[in-house]
Amino acid sequence: MSKNKFFLLFLIIFLLSSTQIFSGAQKEEGKVTLRWMDLPEAIGDVENGEFMTALKEKFPEVDFQLEPILYSAYKEKFPVLMAAGDLPEIFQTNAQSYLPQLVAGNLIAPLDDALKTYGKDIVGNAREGHLAFGQYSGKQYSIPGSYSLKYFAQNIRMDWLENLGKAVPKTMDEFRDVARAFTFSDPDGNGKDDTYGTAFRQNINFIDSFFNAYGVAPNHHQIGMWRIRNGKQTNDWVQPEMKEALENLASWYEEGIIHPESLTLDWNQWWNLYLQNKVGMWYHQPRRLSEMNSSLIKAGIKNAKMWPIAPPKGPYGQGTSNEGQPWGTFFSGNNLDKAVEVYNYTFTQEFFLKSKGQLDYAFAPKPELNSKGWPVYYTYDEALTDPNYEERRKKVQYSRVWTGWALENPNMTKTWPDRDLAAHVMQQFQNTLGGAQIEGNKLADKWAVTSSKTVPVPADAKYFVNLQSMFREIATKIVSGKDSDQVWSEWLAYYNANGGAEIEKQVNELIPVK
């Protein structure tokens, strides 16, 4: 081939490929395009999973374009998508942080009209009170997840208590005494000084039971906890009790009864400390206790028993924190009616059967259906003992799209015509629960504190992220032993000068005190 011919061929290939690059994905003719953004922990074969197959069969006129973003990258990518105005027709986000910005930027559509016509199952099967989490300025802007928000509990190693001859602690002083024993009295009997009373995660995460004993809390991932004080909405972050709680936590830290790396631990490092039998108190979801205990037992700790107990009773209260607001599904407004119609279908009995029950975010159905053709979920014991369970769970979890559908929502099957099937589904949820979770759920229901600020306000859009970042910083500084008086007074000055006062004013104006 001559040089010129080669050059010409190269040029043609280059131009053709450029045309392909810039043309983007081709729209299928006559079809309605629905881009759908999901936030999985890992990306599986969603395209060919039962979830999408059932949807494609029902809606042949829709061209579904899935746009998964790994959950770990969500915080970085979502604001950029917002700024670029490139949000898909259906997407999920946590409403608290972004709802005001999404509304102010006309990036999401109100759903009231579309829900009346196309959303009967969404509305009919919603968890009691949950639709309110998606309301803003009097309009419905999202479909909140229907999972329970009361899912945190204080947990403790019962086997360690037994080894040391200690009773279950009740008060803050008793908790401290037990934390000392866990740290200094070799609770696992291995002859090594390698255990700690408790541990939390970077940014003082997941130790809210400690704070609620002082009548305050940072709340889940520091989304803020608000309470009514003297008839007014007030932010826990700036109450004097918060300073007192942080100072007391600092004294625990200084004493060495909290794992020393707690100030910098990420999720995996934190979780692994518990799986490595290093820490005796744990504040998190009872749902994960079976996984923790079974891992410890498999590792040779035969009597390992991390178990839920009542949170510590402190000088100003007792409690655990709710998640706050559930994650929600939002709609950009393009092809809104079709998007809501499709979404509503995922809440129906027909879809449940067609997708073989692959909906709940936490529980996996078995590959086989029962004699009636209904999905059956792994029971608690089967999940612990079936060697194929973990593989199956991951396959199911990563091959469907999150919709907020939850077995634990008592209303989840309310609109389904076959009431026997509905009863079967509710029974399946009961079967999935182990003793620790049943006990933990009871305690969470009893002790969960809910923020009185149920929805964001417009000022959050401008100020919330910086205030949250600053709160994390000052809380960390105080716990690490810096001069709490100075840090606290700097924090209060910063809070008032950088939007805190404005947010408080709007919360009191817009969210009535009940």
Next chain:
Amino acid sequence: MQGPASRFSSFQKQFWKNRFLFFMALSILAWYAIFRYIPYYWNLIAFKDYQYSMGFAKSPWVGFENFKALFQDPFFLRVLRNTLVISGLKIAIGFPFPIILAIFLNEVFKSAFKKTIQTITFVPFFISWVIYASILFSVLSPSVGMLNVLISRLGGEPIYFLASEKWFRPILVISDITKQSGYFTVIYMAALAGVDEEIFEAAICDGANLFQRIWHITIPGIAPVITILFILRLGQLLTVGFEQVYILYSPMVYDVGDVIETFNYRQGILGGRFSYTTALGLFKSSIGFVLVIASNWVLKKLTGHGLW
């Protein structure tokens, strides 16, 4: 002397003769245009109050308001101070280190030893900061880290290095030197290879000792490379290295470790303050631009070597 018409005709001939090379260069130029020059236009966001609903074109023009907000922000001074201190330390300690190492290796005659040291120092350059940081976490952990185990065995108290304001900056500087210096050592070694061996032999014959040979032959021989790398490094004075700081820092050490890049990330990407952070980015680039021009001018005056 050629006229304009003649020069154009000569260019045409050259172009046609080297058309394949020009075509190959085209893709590189296109890359620069698309990813480096065209985005300059969007720096205008720094002078606007960017609103999601209005987009770039319709967002209101606010002049220097974002710059005012930046200079009034109590955190700006903190991140600027941290950036200058950390970057200054990296230049003051990290810049001469590979020069010294290259000269040392050049004077070590046993090639096997030379290659071993070169390989050991070069390998960390290819490890990502994520992996490198996880090694640091393991070594520096206050509960199980090797260094703290050693300190404890020697009777000392474990140190929480990555959460200590006293230790955080030294860790950034030392880890940066150990990771990057191998790469720059190779550049200086390559420059040293270009110095004529006969000059060294002549110096030895004339009775020059090792120090005199280094001072009068080796260093002048690599001075142009040192100058160029120094000017480029000064241009990056406000760039500490996002990955390194982001992976290693925590709120515990924001007072000494939060730098422009990490602050920009939190404010812009996580906080959605795009106009504000573009203003900060523009400020940082402008300082870098001025530093490159100024350092080139000063060094050219002092050493006769420069970028242009």
